Amino acid sequence: MNTKYIDLINQTFDFPQEEFKVDKGQLHFHGIDLMQLTKQYGAPLKFTYLPQISNNINKAKKWFANAIEKHDYKGNYNYCYCTKSSHFKHVLNEALKNNIHIETSSAFDIDIVERLKAEGKITDDAFIISNGFKRAQYITNIARLINNGHKNAIPIIDNYEEIDLLSKEIDGKFNVGIRIASEEEPKFEFYTSRLGIGYKNIVPFYKNQIANNEKVELKMLHFFINTGIRDNAYYWNELLKCLKVYTSLKKICPTLDSLNIGGGFPIKNSLAFEFDYEYMIDEIVNQIKLTCEEEGVEVPNIFTEFGSFTVGESGGAIYEVLYQKQQNDREKWNMINSSFITTLPDTWAINKRFILLAVNRWQDSYERVLLGGLTCDSDDYYNSEQHMNAIYMPKYNKDKPLYIGFFNTGAYQETIGGFGGLQHCLIPSPKHILIDRDEDGNITTKLFSEQQKSEDLLKILGYDMPQKVKTEKEVLETTETYY
Incomplete structure (x- = not known):
């Protein structure tokens, strides 16, 4: 037996x-x-x-390169790593060996980017894509990065106030992207993502806040769904809706040249796991090209933001x-x-x-x-x-x-x-x-x-507090010594 x-x-x-x-x-x-x-x-x-971090990055790069060659796609591909998946320095050091870009989601992420730039791990050529709802410190940090010369920093607009907030702190012109608030699967407790701006509101938003704004150029449309990239009707339907928004925007916005399809590639969670990554990438590239050809617009540069896929395995x-x-x-x-x-x-x-x-x-x-x-x-x-x-x-x-x-x-x-x-x-x-x-x-x-x-x-x-309570004089002496 x-x-x-x-x-x-x-x-x-x-x-x-x-x-x-x-x-x-x-x-x-x-x-x-x-x-x-x-x-x-x-x-x-x-x-x-x-080494597995580099292995997965280079697998994805190869799959996209194959699809771009197969379909004679005229845009470029850019691999971004989502730092929120793992902020550890050893992870970023390994990932950055592979000529990638960075996606951030909070104020302190920018501090990490600046540290890595100071060490020569990130150059000004790297794209820094900043997602998330931006509070004051996040806005300030993004502005500091751009003001210090990082022109490939692209804050992704998540709500209607962020253009004005960024404009107040950034010197000169800057680029932005807009995040689409995708519709969720029926099983979700809500219908539309809290992140981004609704499909029907994006073109009006561009016309009202960006088209005549001399400081701002729209470069990117950002698309992401919570359930990730899957070969099902829901994903393909949302992607096609996104592409309709992209082509509509492109017709009135010549500076728009990039489509960020987000992330969400699954990773192996069982010895029985099966997922045809190469087919999915091939079909995504194909659908983008077909839609752009039908609408008579140039194909965009493609960005992805892979977090779990980069570091999970x-x-x-x-x-x-x-x-x-x-x-x-x-x-x-x-x-x-x-x-x-x-x-x-x-x-x-x-x-x-x-x-x-x-x-x-x-x-x-x-x-x-x-x-x-x-x-x-x-x-x-x-x-x-x-x-x-x-x-x-x-x-x-x-x-x-x-x-x-x-x-x-x-x-x-x-x-x-x-x-x-x-x-x-x-x-x-x-x-x-x-x-x-x-x-x-x-x-x-x-x-x-x-x-x-x-x-x-x-x-x-707090259990390591000093046993002896210091006198006022001792506190003042300690403070003077410190300063």
């Missing part, structure tokens, strides 16, 4: 796969021996495999199963040495599923289990996979430690979970490892951050 865990995976999926293989009963990820990594650094741990987390609790006749709880709520918050907040595999003991028999986290919250669990309504793991054995891995977790989890901050039930953030390859292709690892200690959390909570 085929009762081993490796038999289950082989029978259920086409396995091994590009990034996963098993050697001597242990899982390897992109050639990385995960048990060796775990023995070296301990568990729980998170890791970022940096670079991340992973490894936990140890501490104990098994048999709660009734059917349910066995494998308790991990961390928390899903704190380290993989999307599993709790939006019921997101990641690739889950045992790291070791692939030659052992398996059992159906539930996975529980360490917090005292009843929602701190993981109970099923994308491809089946259960989780199967090698059988628990207290004398044979079991390690499990979650993969493609590189987008949003650190920022949503609050990296370096307080966590639910004061569960510490795990250590984080950066994995790279040297010039010879050899794997290198580096400790990015240690697991949080009690002192770190107590400091945030």
Whole structure:
């Protein structure tokens, strides 16, 4: 009988796969021996495999290049990375190796851009696309970037007041884009996105606020839908509506030359995952060209903003199963040495599923289990996979430690979970490892951050306050010394 865990995976999926293989009963990820990594650094741990960021960027660039050549498309393609997916410097450093552009969503993003410019990682040729509802500091930071000479900064207008706010702080002429407030799928609780300006209002908005404004030039129309790029009637219908707006605007606005189709490429969330990226890109380019030809306007330069697609498949987390609790006749709880709520918050907040595999003991028999986290919250669990309504793991054995891995977790989890901050039930953030390859292709690892200690959390909570209350004189002396 085929009762081993490796038999289950082989029978259920086409396995091994590009990034996963098993050697001597242990899982390897992109050639990385995960048990060796775990023995070296301990568990729980998170890791970022940096080369995968460049791999995905260059895949998308190649797909667009192929489609542009195939359809004799006269516009250019520009790949933008959405910093909100992961703001970490090691992520931006890796992404910027590939001649890409940046999409921002808040005031502090501009500070990051300026730091990277000072280090020579970003040049004035890079496009900085600024999305989001813009409060005062965001406006000020965008204006500072443009006033300091970054002419390829394009704030995307999200509401009717932003043109005036930007004009007051930017010296001279500047370029803008307009975001379309797309209509949502019927399953949503609302009909139209809160972001952007409605389809029917965009041409009047251009005529009223931009057409006769000597300071402002419209360069870009921005299109994005929450559910992302999917091969379904809803996506194609919204794209065609967007293209109708673009061609209508282009006829009265010669400076308009770019269409930003946003992002939302899915990433692999199961060993059974299938998505024809190349077909989707080919058809998007084809539809843009056909619509422009029918309306007699030039095709636009194409921009995309890929966040999760850029960084998601670079991340992973490894936990140890501490104990098994048999709660009734059917349910066995494998308790991990961390928390899903704190380290993989999307599993709790939006019921997101990641690739889950045992790291070791692939030659052992398996059992159906539930996975529980360490917090005292009843929602701190993981109970099923994308491809089946259960989780199967090698059988628990207290004398044979079991390690499990979650993969493609590189987008949003650190920022949503609050990296370096307080966590639910004061569960510490795990250590984080950066994995790279040297010039010879050899794997290198580096400790990015240690697991949080009690002192770190107590400091945030205010428990490290000085035992002695300073006198007024001592406070003044300290202040004088500081200044």
